[in-house]
């Protein structure tokens with residue numbers, strides 16, 4: 114049964130899947146990670162040193178903006194975070210949402226679909 118609507122549909126959007134597997138994204142996210150020193154930026158603000166694990170998009174990637182490199186590949190839109198902070202980033206955003214989400218490895222996924230590329 115499909116209940117989670119647009120988010121689940123979006124996650125499976127071929128453009129988004131393709132983006133996360135693209136050499137450009139892999140290169141940019143790696144370079145970004147290096148440029149910020151490999152530490153979680155959220156934890157750093159609190160004076161805690163935690164290895165960053167996930168390159169998060171401040172403006173979330175959607176099928177509408179994924180092909181816009183100013184959003185999907187711009188350093189200004191990226192943030193290196195640890196799994197915990199990543200879950201918090203999305204938790205805040207979706208906390209008031211009607212749909213249900215679960216956290217898998219620090220990623221937020223709709224409860225009824227497998228979590229693979231949704232970041």
Ligand SMILES: [Zn+2]
Nearest residue numbers: 153156195198
């Ligand atoms: Zn953190």
Ligand SMILES: [Zn+2]
Nearest residue numbers: 169170199232
């Ligand atoms: Zn994210």
